[in-house]
Amino acid sequence: MTSKKFDWENCDVIGRNKELYHNTLVPYPDMESISQIKNKSPFYMDLNGNWKFNWVEKPSERPVDFYMKDFDVSNWDEIDVPSNWQLRGYGIPIYTNVAYPKSVKKWFRIPNIDHKYNPVGSYRRAFNIPDDWEKKEIFLHFDGVKSAFYVWINGKKVGYNQGSMNPAEFNITDFIEKGKNIIAVEVYRWSDGSYLEDQDMWRLSGIFRQVYLFATPKVHIRDFYAYCDLDENYKDALLKVRIKIHNYNDEKIQSHNIEVILQDEEGKKLQLKKLSIDDINPDDESIVELEEKIENPAKWTAETPNLYDLILILKGADQEIIEVEKNKIGFRKIEIGEKGELIINGKSIILKGVNRHEHDPDDGRAVPLNRMIEDIKIMKQNNINAVRTSHYPNNPIFYDLCDKYGIYIMDENNLESHGARRRLPKGKKKWREAVVDRMLGMVERDKNHPSVIIWSLGNEAGNGKNFQLMKEETLKIDETRPIHYEGDYAQKTSDFFSTMYSTPEELEKSGKLKKITYNFIHSIKPKQYIGKPRILCEYAHCMGNSLGNFQEFMDVFEKYDNCIGGFIWDFIDQGLRKVSDEGKEYWAYGGDFGDKPNDGNFCINGLLLPDRKPNPELYEVKKVYQDIKVSSIDLTKGLLKIHNKFNFKTLDLVKLSWELRENGRKIQDGIIENLNVNPNEKKEIQIPLKKPELKANSEYHLMIRFLLKDDNLWADKNHILAWDQFKIPFKVPDQKDNPIAEMDELKIEEDENLIIIKGNNFHIKFGKELGAIESYLYKNRE
Numbered sequence: 001m002t003s004k005k006f007d008w009e010n011c012d013v014i015g016r017n018k019e020l021y022h023n024t025l026v027p028y029p030d031m032e033s034i035s036q037i038k039n040k041s042p043f044y045m046d047l048n049g050n051w052k053f054n055w056v057e058k059p060s061e062r063p064v065d066f067y068m069k070d071f072d073v074s075n076w077d078e079i080d081v082p083s084n085w086q087l088r089g090y091g092i093p094i095y096t097n098v099a100y101p102k103s104v105k106k107w108f109r110i111p112n113i114d115h116k117y118n119p120v121g122s123y124r125r126a127f128n129i130p131d132d133w134e135k136k137e138i139f140l141h142f143d144g145v146k147s148a149f150y151v152w153i154n155g156k157k158v159g160y161n162q163g164s165m166n167p168a169e170f171n172i173t174d175f176i177e178k179g180k181n182i183i184a185v186e187v188y189r190w191s192d193g194s195y196l197e198d199q200d201m202w203r204l205s206g207i208f209r210q211v212y213l214f215a216t217p218k219v220h221i222r223d224f225y226a227y228c229d230l231d232e233n234y235k236d237a238l239l240k241v242r243i244k245i246h247n248y249n250d251e252k253i254q255s256h257n258i259e260v261i262l263q264d265e266e267g268k269k270l271q272l273k274k275l276s277i278d279d280i281n282p283d284d285e286s287i288v289e290l291e292e293k294i295e296n297p298a299k300w301t302a303e304t305p306n307l308y309d310l311i312l313i314l315k316g317a318d319q320e321i322i323e324v325e326k327n328k329i330g331f332r333k334i335e336i337g338e339k340g341e342l343i344i345n346g347k348s349i350i351l352k353g354v355n356r357h358e359h360d361p362d363d364g365r366a367v368p369l370n371r372m373i374e375d376i377k378i379m380k381q382n383n384i385n386a387v388r389t390s391h392y393p394n395n396p397i398f399y400d401l402c403d404k405y406g407i408y409i410m411d412e413n414n415l416e417s418h419g420a421r422r423r424l425p426k427g428k429k430k431w432r433e434a435v436v437d438r439m440l441g442m443v444e445r446d447k448n449h450p451s452v453i454i455w456s457l458g459n460e461a462g463n464g465k466n467f468q469l470m471k472e473e474t475l476k477i478d479e480t481r482p483i484h485y486e487g488d489y490a491q492k493t494s495d496f497f498s499t500m501y502s503t504p505e506e507l508e509k510s511g512k513l514k515k516i517t518y519n520f521i522h523s524i525k526p527k528q529y530i531g532k533p534r535i536l537c538e539y540a541h542c543m544g545n546s547l548g549n550f551q552e553f554m555d556v557f558e559k560y561d562n563c564i565g566g567f568i569w570d571f572i573d574q575g576l577r578k579v580s581d582e583g584k585e586y587w588a589y590g591g592d593f594g595d596k597p598n599d600g601n602f603c604i605n606g607l608l609l610p611d612r613k614p615n616p617e618l619y620e621v622k623k624v625y626q627d628i629k630v631s632s633i634d635l636t637k638g639l640l641k642i643h644n645k646f647n648f649k650t651l652d653l654v655k656l657s658w659e660l661r662e663n664g665r666k667i668q669d670g671i672i673e674n675l676n677v678n679p680n681e682k683k684e685i686q687i688p689l690k691k692p693e694l695k696a697n698s699e700y701h702l703m704i705r706f707l708l709k710d711d712n713l714w715a716d717k718n719h720i721l722a723w724d725q726f727k728i729p730f731k732v733p734d735q736k737d738n739p740i741a742e743m744d745e746l747k748i749e750e751d752e753n754l755i756i757i758k759g760n761n762f763h764i765k766f767g768k769e770l771g772a773i774e775s776y777l778y779k780n781r782e
Contacts, residue, residue, distance in 0.1 A: 008113065008147075008162065009112065011111060011433075012433075014162055014163060014434050014437055015162065016159045016161075017159030018169060019139065019170060021223075021440060021445060022244075022444055024396045024446075026214050026325075027041065027215070028323065028326075029324070030321055034311065034324050034326055042132070043323075044212060044214050045129075045130075045212060047125070047212055048210060049080070049081060050078045050081075051080075051123045051125040052078060052124040053076060053121060053123055053124075054073070054121070054122040055085060055119060055122075056120050057091075057116075057117055058115060066186075067155055067157075067184035067186070068155045069182050073124050076124075079121075081207045082206075082210060082366040083207070083208065083366050084204035084205060084208050085121050085206040087362065087363060087576070090121065091119050092595055093204055093576060095203070095590035095591075095599060095603050096590065097599040097603075098198070099419050099599070101203055103118055104190055104198075106423075111192035111195055113191065118189055120186060120189070121186075121206055122186050123185040123186075124182065124183070127181055127183065128179060128180055129178075129213075135218070136173075137173050137215065137220065138171070138173045138214075138215050139171055139213065139216070140169065140172045141211070141213070142211050143395065144167070145187055145206070145209075146165075146187075146189075146204065146206065146208060147162060147187075147189060147193055147194050148193060149168075149187040149188065151184070151185050151186075152184040153181060153184075154175055154176075162191045163414065164197060165197075165392035165394075165414040166445070173248075195424060196417055196424075196425065197416065198420070199391045199416045199418070200418075200599075200602070201603070202359075202364060202365075204364045206366075209366070216323065217314075218247070218249045219245065219246070219247055219249065219253055220245070220314075220323065221244070221325050222245065222285065223244040223444070224243040224244065224310075224327070225447050225448060225477070225478070226240070226329045226448055228240060228331050229333060230331070230333040230345065233346075234299070235296050239291070240291050241290040242288075243275070245277055245314070246280075247281065247285070249282055251282055252280065252281050254317060255316075257274055257275060258274070258275045260272040260274075260312060261313070262308050262310060262311075263311060265307060270294070272290065272292050273292055297331040299332055299648075300403075301345060302408045302451075303648040303649045304649065305403065306330065306331075307329070307330055308329050309329075310328075310329045310448075311325075312324065328404075332453075333346075333480075334482065336532070339561040340533045340561065342482075344647075348647075350565040352385045353384065353410070353567035353568065354379065354384055354386075355567045355568065356389065356572065357390060357572060358395065359572050359610070360610075361587070362577050367395065371612075372401055373401060375571070375572075377405070377713075378612060379571075380406070380407075380713075381719060382618055382621055382622040383622050383627060383722070384621070384625060385408055385625075386407065387408070387410070388409075388410040388567040389411055390459065391460075393413070393414060396446075399411075399451060399452065402451035403450055404713070408451060409453065409454070410453070411442060411452045411454065413435075413455075414438050414442070414458075416461050417460075417461045418460040418461070421460060422462060423462075425464065426462055426463070426465075427466055435470060436473050439455075440473055443477050444477065447477065453481060454483070454484050455474055455482075456483070456484040456485060456537075457485040458485065458487075461487060463485075463487045463488060463490075463493075467487075467493050468492070482533075483495050484496045484498055484535070486499065486537045486538075494532075496535045497529035498534075499518050500536065500539070501538060501541065502518070502539065507563060510529065511556055511563045514526065534560075534562045534563045535565065535566055540553065542615070550620050550621065553566070554624050568621065569605065570605060570607075572608050572612070573605065573606040574606070575588060575604055576592075576610070589601040589603050626645075626721065626722035627644070628651065628706050628721065629642075629643040630704050630724040630726075632726050636728060636729065639686055640686075640704070642682065642683050643682045644677040644681055644683075645680070646679050647680060648679055649679060650678050650679060651676070652709075654675065654707060654709060654722075655707050656685075656704060657670075657671055657706075658672070658703065659703045660689050663699055667692055668689055668692070670688060670689075672685065695733070696734060696735040697735040699727060700727070700728045701727050701728065702726045703725050705720050706723065746758065747759070752768075753767065753768055753769070754768065754774070762779070763775075
């Protein structure tokens with residue numbers, strides 16, 4: 001027997017021949033081409049699409065030599081990339097919450113992957129490199145592959161990666177040939193990385209995010225980080241940019257420089273300082289930094305998502321442009337206040353958030369762009385201002401969209417060992433490199449996104465020294481964002497006091513700075529958390545008929561400065577579309593694919609159905625999360641008080657629509673176009689209603705709605721942003737009872753199954769079996 005340890009069950013190997021992490025970027029050749037989206041850059045090549053594909057149940061059955069150039073794959077199936085292979089008919093999806101799937105054994109010799117059931121997907125396709133890439137460095141980039149994979153180019157092994165939610169990038173310059181090239185990728189369903197990916201979700205596999213090539217000049221801006229500070233009035237900014245330039249030449253380079261341009265959304269350019277680059281030795285890197293004052297830039301918040309293009313122009317000694325790169329950036333400052341407030345641009349904010357798994361009912365983890373946009377629009381339309389990327393970094397496109405539309409992000413590391421969290425990763429050196437690498441991969445990739453306001457070390461993964469090390473390594477890159485971890489019960493690492501599923505009463509205790517008992521066994525004293533924002537990283541579990549007490553949470557958030565909000569569990573029902581033998585479509589959950597063990601329908605607990613139709617709880621969330629509140633002063637006179645709860649927006653974006661209703665029938669209405677209420681201010685207004693002729697046996701209600709005046713990115717004109725309703729205490733005349741003798745006669749009919757009662761303009765059918773109303777017809781309407 002061999003004792004060989006494979007890479008995919010060896011904690012000492014998390015990758016081979018990978019490039020260092022960096023921000024999401026694509027080079028452009030000049031300023032003219034930079035206005036294009038990244039896939040239009042001449043230095044970018046998309047490898048998405050149909051690939052040849054072979055699937056086997058265990059590694060010993062895989063086609064070992066499939067990466068060889070002359071290997072015949074003509075009879076193989078084809079699979080679309082990106083996708084999850086289980087949703088294309090290969091193997092089965094598995095849903096568990098805490099328990100590890102059978103192949104990821106946790107009781108003996110961890111890591112211990114089952115060699116008899118560890119499916120392998122073998123992918124192949126051809127591509128041609130453009131002629132003008134000949135003298136450039138060429139990189140192969142995977143945005144996400146689950147769980148572990150090897151890659152070959154033209155029959156030569158390039159590298160290996162695991163850590164499925166982080167990017168993996170390889171320099172393939174020396175592997176490329178003129179003309180046709182062959183890429184082969186061997187993906188393993190399970191690896192030792194699977195022990196760190198025990199999230200409450202469907203366990204799916206494959207190349208599920210974008211794959212592409214990009215080419216760079218021999219001197220290349222490999223990475224850059226833009227961040228800022230704001231002055232004491234939160235007006236002027238100090239922009240800071242850290243840029244890493246790599247020399248891929250065989251000789252030293254000299255006299256290069258970088259021009260930096262800031263461009264606003266109207267296209268107005270501001271030329272910043274020119275940065276000189278020190279001489280760079282072969283295969284070495286230089287770092288240059290910029291600091292420059294920017295006078296009163298438009299600020300980024302979720303309410304006001306103002307963005308700028310940061311453009312970097314790399315020039316040689318002859319001042320010819322070598323390459324151009326850009327990122328969207330936003331000016332904003334994140335602070336923690338003395339009372340534990342979460343402060344953005346000087347204002348204490350409440351996170352009105354949701355947890356969101358990447359999920360599509362047909363494509364699983366390979367969520368298409370239109371679905372991401374739909375999700376964000378639904379959030380904005382329903383007053384959701386924040387998302388926790390539970391529990392892993394999301395597709396990088398999602399962050400671009402949150403920057404653009406305005407959503408705060410808690411960006412969470414791909415680390416959960418729920419079923420073994422008392423055993424790993426803790427402080428064990430065995431897992432240290434893997435967990436730190438996952439954290440750094442996320443931070444390096446997402447550091448330029450203004451929407452990312454909090455880093456999270458992971459979820460339900462125990463605690464130990466490795467978590468402190470993750471934080472320390474993160475702070476070496478970025479000191480501008482606070483760091484979250486719910487599992488830090490001793491309050492030594494996390495910048496937040498975070499819990500899950502605390503009741504409103506328990507939450508209020510921490511608002512009052514009292515001792516808290518968490519999960520029955522953890523006693524947390526005020527001195528441990530005073531000065532920390534109090535957050536619910538999961539709350540208001542949305543399974544079944546839920547959220548009945550949701551307003552009670554918001555009452556506490558608004559009452560106490562340190563109670564900063566939370567993230568509902570969760571946003572989307574994780575059902576998969578399935579068709580029964582009878583041809584009926586339904587939402588499948590754990591066990592519906594023969595997956596064992598499974599956790600049944602525990603994945604069905606979202607505000608939305610899998611196809612994004614709303615569950616009833618969404619309407620409650622929209623109401624409680626709304627940022628405009630109306631209270632009554634004197635309803636009979638139409639006197640009201642409007643409270644603008646937005647921190648950065650006036651109410652100029654909405655108009656007020658009112659209706660007076662009598663027993664549900666509209667009898668008066670009107671529009672107030674201009675409200676003129678500043679952020680965080682209250683204003684008294686009078687609704688010009690006229691006292692109606694009051695009728696006996698009648699109720700009168702005043703409905704107030706706030707409608708968008710104009711179309712915007714996420715909703716159409718007249719979208720209802722907020723509403724309130726009041727019963728007006730009019731003194732209505734008494735109702736005189738009609739004598740029974742004067743009432744219409746009722747007829748009663750009966751058959752084997754029903755009792756039918758008929759009267760003037762109505763009839764009712766009662767079922768005898770259940771004693772329930774089966775039909776109620778009034779004025780010929782059911």
